[in-house]
Amino acid sequence: MTTTSVETSSALYAVVDLGSNSFHMLITRQLADSVQVVDRVKRKVRLAAGLNSDNILSEQAMAKGLECLSFFAERLQDIPKNNIRIVATATLRLAVNRADFITKAELILGHSISLLSGIAEAEYIYLGVAHTNCSADRRLVLDIGGASTELIVGHGFTIKKAHSLNMGCVTFNQQYFPEGTLTADNFSRAIAAAELTIKAIKTEFCDIGWQCVLGGSGTMQALAEILIYQHKPTVISLNFLYQVQAELQTFDNISHINLPGLSTERSPVIASGLAILIALFKQFAIEKLTLSSGALREGLLYEMLPDSHSINIRQRTISALSQRFHVDQQHAQSIKQQVSIIFTQLKNTWDLPNDNAFEILQASCDLHEIGLLLEYKYHQRHSAYILKHADLAGFSQSDRQLLVTFVSLYKGDINQALIEQQASIDAKYAMKLLIILRLAVILCRRRKDDKLPNYQITANDKSLNLFLSATWLKQHALISDELKQENVHLNRLGYTLNIKC
DSSP: OOOOOHHHHOOEEEEEEEOSSOEEEEEEEEETTEEEEEEEEEEOOOGGGGBOTTOOBOHHHHHHHHHHHHHHHHHHTTSOGGGEEEEEOHHHHHOTTHHHHHHHHHHHHTSOOEEOOHHHHHHHHHHHHHHHBOOSSOEEEEEEOSSOEEEEEEETTEEEEEEEESOOHHHHHHHHSGGGBOOHHHHHHHHHHHHHHHHHHHHHHHHHOOSEEEEOSHHHHHHHHHHHHTTOOSEEOHHHHHHHHHHHTTSSBGGGOOOTTOOTTTHHHHHHHHHHHHHHHHHTTOOOEEEOSOOHHHHHHHHHSTTTTTSOHHHHHHHHHHHHTTOOHHHHHHHHHHHHHHHHHHTTTTTOOOSHHHHHHHHHHHHTTGGGGTOSTTHHHHHHHHHHHSOOTBOOHHHHHHHHHHHHTSSSSOOHHHHHHOOSSOHHHHHHHHHHHHHHHHHTTTOOGGGOOOOEEEEOSSEEEEEOOHHHHHHOHHHHHHHHHHHHHHHTTTOEEEEEO
16 A cells, blocks of 8 residues: 655645734645635633743743643644744743743744744734735724734735734733723723823824724624624624723623623633723724734735635635535526626616625625525525635625625515614615615526526616516516516515516
């Protein structure tokens, strides 16, 4: 029997991030143009808590970190060394005795560790966002770590400005919430200290400017989970941050925190992370922040993969899902074509911009039937579930919400609450895009391109006129009846669909 070496047979890639709060290991597999996560391991080491005032890392903290790495080493031994990146961040940048830890860690892992500078960490965080979020806008990216906070402004894969500040949720926790005490005064001191630190770099960032703000650190993810628990859009605002602060202040100590939707492992550093985020919102006049799908680990990962910059992020995700769930791609393309035709005809009357929402609408054409692989009867529910929980590189959390809304409502009854709950676009605009999708799906019911009609469609704010030939309608009695039923659905929402010959 011949054996194939691991180096040539394995398609696995691994990234290990020795963070100040947690150690993370991400293991993925490259499948064609897509990336599949096959394993994630996370341990709350809280390494930054082991730094004293002289920046000496305690033996106890090092022992805890090395124990965690012994767990990681077992999983890494079967992955090609060229496919592994291991990095250390803020705490080990600060620790004067970091060489002691890194030497022992490299022996355990059997692999070298790169100590990232603050700027390098910020740049990889931005690349992680760029590789997993599709946006034509210039964006401000924020990441609050255990001992540092990174801020980056960029466009596409181009970084305009990057900075790393020496403040994090673990170090601020020790400085401003001594022995876990939660008081209004402690919050005020922490927020003021963070604002003072941010002011030093505020002007150079504001001079560049941005159109959207993204964040992906644990603090922001924890806050998003609270919003999800409350059945609210995962869009973070300053008012929401103040609400969480007020709720936290009802507890006298961090150890007593019990907020619905907040995990117990995040509770110990939520107050300090929240204080830093409030300061960022105030200093940069941020109105809203959405979650990013990727950050440091994804930045390191994608930069290892060949030709990662040349592949369209969203199309890579759509293609992978379409293949995995055996979507009828020819039918999806037909619907997408009809969506474009109807959109173009209504563009001026309905004042429809050719923006990110239209791209999400097109993606819904590709993915609306992925649930058919499970069963027909509830396939819309299955499609929505898959899209809620799948790795959707190229789609932000608000993008995902809009996509799920379109897929959930592309036919049948229209639940207006779903349209209003998504936070990506105005509900009225979302309704108009949904109508376009629903009409395109009905017109493509025969699933044959050569049977599609020639038609014209006009509209005012709440009424549509669809002009079809009487002969075609007679030959397609089912589609004709479905158009009549669609008028019933739209009537319930105040819209009218008139079929004219």
